[in-house]
Every structure is written in C-alpha cells, then in structure tokens.
Amino acid sequence: MTAYVIRRIWQMVPTIFGVILLIFILFNWVGGDPAQVLAGKISNPEQIANIRRQLGVDLPYWQQLLIFVKQVFTFDFGRSWSTNEEVSHILITRVGPTLTIMVPVLIIETLLAVGLAILVAYVRGTLTDRVTMIVCTVAMSISFLVYIIVFQWLFGFILGWFPVQGWSESFWKNLLTYSPLPIMLAVFVGLAPELRLYRSFILDEINQDYVRTARAKGVAERKVMLKHVLRNALIPILTNLGILLPGVFVGSFLLEVFFSIPGLGREIITAVNRSDFPVIKAVTVYLAILTMVINLAVDVTYKVVDPRVSFK
C-alpha cells in the first residue's frame, strides 16, 4: 500500500512538470507581453520598460521558467496585477465561499441521484423509467444559463423566497440565507446527467448472477438492492465522484457570477477579464495538482470499497 502510494506520487512528477510547462508556454510565451495590457492607454515606452522589469518578463525565457517553478513550490505567486492583492491571499479567502456552496451541492446531489437511480433502475423498462429518462434528456438540453435566469427571477424576484443575490461575513447566514437558491439550482441541473449515469451503473449490476442467487436464497428485495447491488455499483460511482470532486474547488463560476458570491469561480472570471495572469496561473497549477491527489485518493478508496482490488 505505502509502496503503491509512493510510486503513484513519483509518477505524478512528470505530469506536474508538464502542467507547469503548458501554463508557462500559454501565458509567458503565447500570452505575450502583458506590459501593454497593464500600461493601458497611456503607453509611454519608459513606463512599459519599467513594468516589464517589475514583472520579470524582460528576462530570458529559461529564467522566467525557473521563477515560475520556484513560485509554484514556495506558494508565492507575488501580487495580482490588477488589485495588487497577494495571490496566495486571494486563493485562501475565495475558496471558503466556493466550498460553502459546492460541498452541500455534491452531498445532496449524490444522495439524491443514487437514491433515484436505484428506484428507477429497479422499475426499469416501465413507463416511470422511460418518462424519467426522457425528462432527464430534455432537462439536460436546456442551458444552465436559462435555469439560473429563470430560477433567480422566479424564486428571488417574483416569489421573494430567497434573496436575489448577496453574501455576508457570517458563515451561517451565508449557508442558510444566501446559499439555498444557488445550491438548489446546482443540484437541479446536476441531477439529470448524474441520474442517467448512475442508473446505467446499477443496471449493469442488477443483471448479474449474484443478484439472482441472492434472490433465490430469499434475501429481501430491499437488502438485495442496497447491500448487494449498490455496494458493487459503488465503484463506478466513486470514480465519477472523483471526477467531480476537483470541480468543487473551482466552483460553479456561473452561479458565483449571478449570485455575486465572492468565490474562486468568480475570481477566475474577473481575472480573465482583467488579464490578471498570476491569479489564473496559480489557480490552474494548484487545481491540477489537487486533481492528481484526488485521483490517487479515489484509487486508494477502491481498496476500501472492494477488497478484490489489489495494488499492483
């Protein structure tokens, strides 16, 4: 086990280096000269030269790359180009609101999707099943934008059940007052594809021999579904959760923009609009590393769920 984890971490090194290289090529080489953007309309050559020196973009590329690598490993990306706020400070303060929204979303969505998937898979082939699947397909075809605009208008503006947008300093007020509407939206939108996927995972298991055996020896239907089928379907479900998990940290940038939630997603959109490269670079590199770590954690969890899995 330990040997497996160490080997996996060792295998991450070239990928992490590759991510750094990709981001470097994208922003420092293709992205070109940010001094023009920063100097704005009054572009005095002397000023531009100063800005270039300050940012270090006048250095040769190999030195810039070394600086970038150092930044990644010292967690010091300097300051934002547009607000002069420390990049590390931006990341730390913005991740809280994002998690406040996304953690409940992931939990509620997964529980609902798995529960409904079991029910729908159990009555497979019936009208209920078919109608549910059609509703899912149609629901998936409507743009997330339309859902947000309509829900915000309906529940926030017309019915007034929730504030249209806003955020406060207090965690509980945020969670109980400002988050319910965005959480509901994200769950609503995420549910259809998850349900379809989990239904197919459960259907794969429901036709297996062991299910027939369990039924033959008189195990109660409820127990067959929850203990035998669900436990086996948990492996692909876990894989899918592993894919979704990094997204929890990025947040739903659309929700954050619409509901003015000061989270990471909105910060990234603002950074893209302002060509604030350090912020985007830092977020991208760290989330890539986080994704790799999560993938490793998911692989280790397989062992816990399924004893047949062995670490090779």
Next chain:
Amino acid sequence: MSAVLDNPPAPPVQESPGLWSLAWRRMRQDTVGMVSLVVVVFFLAMMLASYTGLIAKDWSKERGVSYANPSFLAGAENLEAKAMAAKEGASKTPPVDLSDIDPLAPRYKEWDERAAKIAVTEVKRAETLAFGGDKWGRDVLQKAIKGSEVSIFVGLASALLAVTIGTFLGAMAGYWGGKVNDFLEWFYNIFTSIPYILLILAFAAVAQASGKFGKGILPIVLILSLTGWTGIYRLIRAEYIKHCNREYVKAAQAIGATNMSRMFHHILPNVSHVALVQLSQYTVGFIKAEVILSFLGFGVPVDMVSWGTMLAEAQNELVIGKWWQLVAAGASMAVLVTAFSLFTDSLRDALDPKLK
C-alpha cells in the same frame, strides 16, 4: 480466347452490405432517431439559409418599437415603447421663443425654408413583431435564427477540429506505441489533470490578452477544440491498438503499404464510426459551451448575435416582464440540443449494435 471473353455469364454477385448501409438500415427503423435527424437537418438548413442571406438577412434592422409585443400579445401594454415615444414626442415640442433677444432672429425664416427642403421620411415602427422585439426593436425571431447560425457553426467547427486533432494524435499513439505513445500519454495526462473549465478559461484569458487566436469567432473555435480533443484521443487510441495487429493490416504491410497508408487508408475507415459518434456528441457539448462562453463575454464578438448573447440580454429583460427573447433563445437551443443528443444515441446504436 475471344470465345471465353465473349461469354461472360457472370454469377450474380451477392454484395454483402457494408457497415454504413447496415447502419443506415438500422437507423431507418429507429423512429426517434429519424425524427431527431429531421430536426437536426432542419436546423442545419436554417443555418445555411441564414448564412447565405435567404432568411434573417436584416435581423439588425430596428423594425419595431422598443420591446415590441409578440403578435399574439398585441393587446398587452408596452410601457417601454410608450416611454420612448413620449421622449421622442417631447423633443418635437417647439423650443422657447427667443426671437426678441436672439440677434440671429431675422434669419429664422430662411432656415425654416431650407429645412423644409430637406425631405425627412419617418420610419413607421411596427407595434408588434412576430415573436416580439428587443430593446432596440429588432425582431427576436430573426435574431434567434441569426444566432443559431453562429452557435451551430461554432459547435460544428470546433467539434470537427477537436475530432481531427484527437483522431490524429490517437492514431499516432495507438499505431506507433512505444516512445510516441509515452509522450502522447504524458501530453494527455497534462490536459486532463487540469479541470476542464479551468483549461478553457486559461486559454480564453490568453486569447483575450494576446489577440493571437485571430478575430471574430475563430478564437472560440480554437479554444474549444484545443482543450476538447482529449476524450476522442483516448477512444481512437484504444481502437488503433486493437486494429493494428489485425490480419488486414498485416496483409497491407505484406503488399508494401507504407505506415502512413496503413494508418489512414486502411485502419481509419474501420474506426471512423467511433469518430463520427464522437463528432456528434462533441457538437452538442460545444454548442452548450459556446452559449455560456458568449454569455460571459469570452465567446463571439459583441457585433454578432448568438444564443449566448441573446440570453445575456434576456437576463435584464425578464425583470421588466419581457420574456420572449429568453424563450426564443432558450427554446431553440433546447430543441436543437435534445434532437442532437437523441440523434447521437441512435447513431451510436446504429453504428455499434454490440453496445446495445
């Protein structure tokens, strides 16, 4: 000798149906698939007609009053248009008479005469439009048609490019294996370890700041395809690994076919059904992505109309009760995407009956 040649009672060749004709046969039996195909073809025809200027040519003409009502709501009150008309009316009231103190007063008459000579035609703005008007009185229906042109084109073009990139790299990795495969796998891992949406935004940031991705809709096509090739790469690679040891490839090698010819002339047609299903699936995904990116302002430029920019306008209109732009853009997109997804499903079933 000639007797032999003159006498050709060739046995009736029973040609075995190929993959494509079999698939078409299966497809035709699939009612849902055929209906959705018709819808998709209708949208594509609409896009072409709009591109060639047959329909929705003057979508940008301000033909109606501000927020003109849809024809079926002709009786409803339109406060915005009234306010606008009142403003225009107010500006036409004669200015305060200053002739006592104005030193130029003697010339008033001459100016009036001159002004009368200039013909002013007042365009009568329509009170209602087929499916309502937007803030500037442009026909929402025509906007939705013009918007479909941009949205579908972006979806198709980026899907085509992404599938081309993915197929080429997948073919390379699967066929050559070894070092090429290692390198491309490394490359693939880099792209997939960055959360997809973040990858798109990183490319968008660079495209926006540097302007090196071109103008118009080119940047968004490049952004979507350069970040979206990974899924198809993986599938095509697996297919090539499976195929490159098959007998027909060995036979091709034996008759001296070059590597390139084996890769793209012999194997590619045999895996192209995988690519086609992916192309269809990617188009759906990219149409949805384009709408969101255009909404955020990273997509099509402001002087173009797409479903995303329409939704961006609709957000503020809904609060004052003007829902038609939201419905026009949202519904046309939902119909297309539903049809395209159903079509993709039946395409996959038709091309790959084993999966069923």
